Amino acid sequence: MSPATRDALRTPLEAATLARVAWLVGMRWVFVAGLLVCAGVGRLLLPDLPVLPFAVLALVAAAYNLLAHVLNSRVAALPEERKQPLVHGLIQGQVIADWLVLLTVVHYTGGIESPLLHVFIFHVVLSAIFLRPRFTVFALCFITVALNLLFAAEATGLIAPVVLKGLTNADRQHSWLHIGHFSLWYMSTLAVMALLLGAVMRGLRRREAEALRIRRRLEQANRDILRISEERVRLMHTMGHELRSPIAAAASMLSALELSQGPGLPPPVRTIHQRISARLLGLSGLISELLELAEQRSAQGAGRSAVMRRVEMGAFLQAVLEDQTERAREAGIRLRADWDEATPLAAGADPMLLQRVCENLLSNAIKYSRPGGEVCLALRGIEGDGAAFVEVTVRDEGIGIAPEQMPRLFTEFYRTPQSRRHTQEGTGLGLAITRELVESMGGTLGVESVLDVGSTFILRLPRLH
């Protein structure tokens, strides 16, 4: 595995281990201070406690801690791939030095009777959690051998045991039975604990590595999706621009032909001309919407956000409604405004985008209504889920939408069968654009509808007070 791959596959646990060095150095300063304080206080309680060895040990620990601190800052400046093995070596070196100091402290606090023996338990636990499994096995062997050698040396008198009256029992310090019994109990506890922890940590590390691999794969898939979607937007853009000019040219040639022939054009030919013009107009509308969608997507991709302003909704909607009056009149539809002018409501929105959204919803409502129907544009403020919204609804009494068609309604190019029967006019792009515009302003767009009864489109925007 290359260093780059190894680095890319570093799990949070490994990263935590690397961050441990500074923590270890900090803790050791506490240990050095604690050693001096405990030696002083211990001396007051236990007159046999030798103070000088503790002072020397504190000095030794301080010296290698300083060295660890310097080495750590040097290693921290190295590139990531070289850092990892060095950091592990640095931690292991410090941990071994700590054991030697602790071993000496154990000797000066009563050997096998020392109350500090449990400190090794913490060390084995920490090694099993943060260091490599091989090092935990080494820790276990090292501590077992070193402690037993110390106990044996004290029992045989090779090293004079330190007897602290009131704390240790000299008989027990010399008893092989006691040493054997204690070692068996103490070491087996350490071994079982290390084994259990090791098994748990192995499982955890495996799962962490797996989760990391899945995350990398998802990130890659995400990047691929983004790239494909960018390519799609580019294609839409190019296609739109390439198609626009021949269509415009065909439309202008057609109208030039009509003008040159004047009223002399036979009626069947005139009908065909009109159909071609209508088709060209529809096609040019489709291209404009395609370009708009492409523009909207590339704005999203580039992280360009809507230009949000305070919009006074009453006046804004009134203007939008007036723009649609002529269209509604031609279609035989009544337009109605429903809001309380005495209660002004303001929303945070991009006025240009909001205009496009409202126009699209209103023109759809008119387009998919039958003559004589009513389209109502309503506005109200609502509070919910700890947030305040402005809600704009566009309600019509038109052809409606069947429940099974709802999920595809905001998908590009989707048109319901009944809307196709109702009118040829339409591209199926408007709602897709509209929803994206609404979402780019931090709003939501929903719909409720009953087939043959009517539809209500519900737009919510953040309310400003």
Ligand code: ADP
């Ligand atoms: P189109 O250009 O076809 O109107 P839209 O994207 O605006 O495209 O709408 C998508 C489809 O959703 C429409 O073709 C129609 O089937 C349906 N639709 C939209 N608004 C309404 C409405 N007010 N009533 C019934 N159907 C609607």
